[in-house]
Amino acid sequence: MLAVFTDLDNCLLDHDTYDYRPALPALSRLKLLGAPIVCTTSKTRAEVEHWLHAIGLSHPSIVENGGGIVLEDGRVEALGRPRAAITPALREAASEALARIRCFADMPAEEIAARCNMGTDRARLAAAREFSEPFVLETPEREDALRASLEQRGLRLTRGGRFHHALAHEGKHGAVRRLVEHWRRAPGALVTIGIGDAPNDEGFLALVDHPIRLAHGDSGPAAWNRRVQAVLDALNL
Numbered sequence: 032m033l034a035v036f037t038d039l040d041n042c043l044l045d046h047d048t049y050d051y052r053p054a055l056p057a058l059s060r061l062k063l064l065g066a067p068i069v070c071t072t073s074k075t076r077a078e079v080e081h082w083l084h085a086i087g088l089s090h091p092s093i094v095e096n097g098g099g100i101v102l103e104d105g106r107v108e109a110l111g112r113p114r115a116a117i118t119p120a121l122r123e124a125a126s127e128a129l130a131r132i133r134c135f136a137d138m139p140a141e142e143i144a145a146r147c148n149m150g151t152d153r154a155r156l157a158a159a160r161e162f163s164e165p166f167v168l169e170t171p172e173r174e175d176a177l178r179a180s181l182e183q184r185g186l187r188l189t190r191g192g193r194f195h196h197a198l199a200h201e202g203k204h205g206a207v208r209r210l211v212e213h214w215r216r217a218p219g220a221l222v223t224i225g226i227g228d229a230p231n232d233e234g235f236l237a238l239v240d241h242p243i244r245l246a247h248g249d250s251g252p253a254a255w256n257r258r259v260q261a262v263l264d265a266l267n268l
């Protein structure tokens with residue numbers, strides 16, 4: 032069995048236009064192989080539903096940097112704390128660390144839309160966080176202090192392509208590990224491919240058999256298509 036774990040932004044989706052079509056040849060090859068394609072993203076469940084429908088993929092999916100696994104049947108396995116507990120702790124930590132932040136919770140949908148280069152309908156899906164709080168760190172020199180202050184509250188700081196994120200779970204890799212362990216219990220060998228581009232992808236890329244790191248300048252769906260097909264060619268699949 033082959034399983035693919037992929038980040039979305041700047042990987043399967045273009046960073047600016049969110050186009051995925053250049054990846055279609057590799058996607059159809061993976062579908063013919065029956066390989067699950069697991070979106071492994073900082074996006075919310077609502078956003079992932081939108082993209083699964085648009086691209087023609089299905090669950091399981093890893094949402095909000097591993098805060099939740101949406102299973103094949105749509106049930107959600109939560110791995111962290113609810114957002115309602117995270118946002119106030121993040122505000123406390125920022126104030127203690129003398130870090131100035133702007134939380135997603137404080138941004139109207141129009142601001143999220145402008146920052147993410149998307150329409151307000153999609154921004155509302157992005158705002159529907161359940162397991163984490165994205166934020167802009169307006170004082171980057173306070174990042175280490177903020178990280179320490181979050182850790183004292185049992186929270187983690189991670190960084191995606193656009194935002195910092197406060198989490199109460201391990202990160203994407205914790206969720207990837209759970210799915211891999213689940214599939215390894217089934218008979219037959221499991222081969223895993225992972226595709227990512229940002230620091231919050233490094234943890235899960237270290238867990239897969241064939242990590243694909245998309246570098247700045249050679250990222251997005253065309254690179255995704257080429258690099259995934261190269262791995263499939265090398266595996267004679």
Ligand SMILES: [Mg+2]
Pocket residue numbers: 038039040041042192227228229
């Ligand atoms: Mg990314």
